Amino acid sequence: MTYLSHVADRVFGRPLFIHRYKAAVIASVLGERVGIDPSMFDLSEVPEAFKRTGPRANRLIGEPEGAYDERGRLIAVLYNVVDGVATIPVIGTLINRGAFIGEDSSGFTSYEGLGTQIAAAVADPKVGAILLDIDSPGGEATGMFALAEQVRAARQVKPVTALVNDMAASAAYGIASASTEVVVSPTSITGSIGVVMLHMDQSKEMQNKGRTPTLIYAGAHKVDGNPFGPLTENVRSDLQREVNVFYDRFVETVATGRPSLTADAIRATEASTFIGAEAEANGLADRVGTFAETLSRLSAQVRSNQRRTPMTANNGPAEITAVDQAQIRSEGETAGARAAQARISSILTCEEAKGREPQAQNLALNTSLSVDEAKALLATLPVAPPQQQQQPTRTIEERSGPAFDAGLPETKPDARASWRASLKRVGATLPQ
Numbered sequence: 001m002t003y004l005s006h007v008a009d010r011v012f013g014r015p016l017f018i019h020r021y022k023a024a025v026i027a028s029v030l031g032e033r034v035g036i037d038p039s040m041f042d043l044s045e046v047p048e049a050f051k052r053t054g055p056r057a058n059r060l061i062g063e064p065e066g067a068y069d070e071r072g073r074l075i076a077v078l079y080n081v082v083d084g085v086a087t088i089p090v091i092g093t094l095i096n097r098g099a100f101i102g103e104d105s106s107g108f109t110s111y112e113g114l115g116t117q118i119a120a121a122v123a124d125p126k127v128g129a130i131l132l133d134i135d136s137p138g139g140e141a142t143g144m145f146a147l148a149e150q151v152r153a154a155r156q157v158k159p160v161t162a163l164v165n166d167m168a169a170s171a172a173y174g175i176a177s178a179s180t181e182v183v184v185s186p187t188s189i190t191g192s193i194g195v196v197m198l199h200m201d202q203s204k205e206m207q208n209k210g211r212t213p214t215l216i217y218a219g220a221h222k223v224d225g226n227p228f229g230p231l232t233e234n235v236r237s238d239l240q241r242e243v244n245v246f247y248d249r250f251v252e253t254v255a256t257g258r259p260s261l262t263a264d265a266i267r268a269t270e271a272s273t274f275i276g277a278e279a280e281a282n283g284l285a286d287r288v289g290t291f292a293e294t295l296s297r298l299s300a301q302v303r304s305n306q307r308r309t310p311m312t313a314n315n316g317p318a319e320i321t322a323v324d325q326a327q328i329r330s331e332g333e334t335a336g337a338r339a340a341q342a343r344i345s346s347i348l349t350c351e352e353a354k355g356r357e358p359q360a361q362n363l364a365l366n367t368s369l370s371v372d373e374a375k376a377l378l379a380t381l382p383v384a385p386p387q388q389q390q391q392p393t394r395t396i397e398e399r400s401g402p403a404f405d406a407g408l409p410e411t412k413p414d415a416r417a418s419w420r421a422s423l424k425r426v427g428a429t430l431p432q
Contacts, residue, residue, distance in 0.1 A: 015195050015246040017171035018093070018138035077101070078117045083299035084128040084306070086121040090114060094139030094171050109136070111143035114175075115150055119381050122154045123362045128302035130154065131295060132162045132179060138170030141195065141246050148253050150380040151178035156373050159301070163294050164188040164285070169273060173284070174250060177257035182285040183294050190279035193254055194271025195247045197239060202227045258283070346371045355383035 078101060079086045091109050098110025101117060121127045132151075154160050155178070162168065162176035164184040169192035176182050176190075184190050206213060206228060213228045224235045231239070251266045261283045269282065279285040289297075344364040347353065352375045353360035359381055363374045 015141040015197050015243055016139065017141045017144055017174060017195060017246075017250065018169070018192075078120050081124075081126055082295060084126065084302035085131050085295060085298045086124065086127040086129070087131045087133055087295070088114065088117045088121065090132050090134040090136055090168075090172060090175060092136060094136055094144070096140050096143030108139075111140075111147045115147055115380065116382075118147075118150060118154050118160075119359070119377075122157050122377070123359065123366070125366065127158065128305060129158055129298045130160045131298060132160065132176065133291065134162055134164055134168045134172050134176055135166055136169070136172035137167060138172050138174075138192065141171065141250075144171045144174050145249060145253055146380065148174050148178040148257060150377070151175060152257060153373065153377040153380060155180045157367050157369060157377070159298070161294060161298060163289070163291060164190050164279070165291055170194065170271075174253055177254040177284075179257070181287070182258075182279075183287050183289045184276060184279045184285040185290060186276045186288055188276055188279065189273050190275075190284050191269060191273040191282075192271050193250060193266055193269055195243045195250065197243050199225055199231055199239070200227050201230045203229045343371055347374045350375050350378070352378035356381050 079088045081087075089109075092107040093109070095108050095110050096112070098108060098112055100110065101113045118130065121130050151160055159181075160179040162179040162182045164173075164176065164182065166185050166187055167189045168176045168182075168184075169189060173191060173193060182190075215223045215226060215228070217223050221238070225231065225239060251263050254266050255261055255263050265283060269284075274282055274284060277288050280288060347364040347369075348357075348360055350360070350371070356378050360374070360378055363369055363377065367374070369377065
């Protein structure tokens, strides 16, 4: 059974953040099956990279991680972890809705699935950094902004690196721009910061087939942009205004993620794409590197952070006596404990924590996020269904077991142990 009408609905008459070549390929493939003459699209200039549908990112290395059942068995792979680095592929055409993880058989990857993967990696104690392995021409405009916002929130907790390997066009670049850094491969295609909308006038074809559609409607603009006739100037103007609104928001999103790029500089690209080091020269990337080089560098950073211990100030002014130092230290610890207690309470009881209690608990106890940062991240996560929110009463140590999983089952026992240890450390600093 085919769903060509659903595919056509996603392609025609709506704003898309997608490379022009990919748009032409999709329209050509749909062809006469949805009433389009495929000869209208010249694919002779389209690079092979836009036509292929097979896997295009290295997803075969590292240990699989994700959701575990109550016995510690892996039941859903969300990402692979290599030396503390979670690798999350961003592959193929991007769509807003899709209750699946990774690229499905049709070549789609959903913003919904990517958001779940990123949220889980942020909360995973085994993950010290996140690597977005991107090879995508872009896709739907709706949904991209929310995911970019989630990536910006995630980078406040753990470093997020976007690797263009080998394409991050349009919506895919919108996601990449929200990361801590953007790395491009030597042959990558980066950019295409623009919007496209495709309208197909099928009136002549309908006439040749002896078909005369009749639209019965209420509301002057209800059938604007329908495929059974050419666009009037007024309708074209309205659709252009819609495209411009999405474009303005796209430019704003990229500028927010990459403060070194001004809105004027982004607009000046005129949706061009840049190959390899050209992206770095034009401010769209931070460095050139391969997958192996980038993964090795991030792994080394994670190991370095794990070995690093907090610095202590033990060389205060000579006039401060040992008794004074002890008193200052005691007062500082008490004030810090009270501040930590207030922060934890504020996160656990905030409006954004409702229906997201396990995630809120993890952010409160296992991260250094401020209350506002935790609220922003929680707001991007799905709310658990009501039946999942009704949990039996458990002790605080039992409640420390479930990891932040974006509504997924409990984590493995070793993760629970780290939660209990964190609770004990927090409890030890609280005033008695």
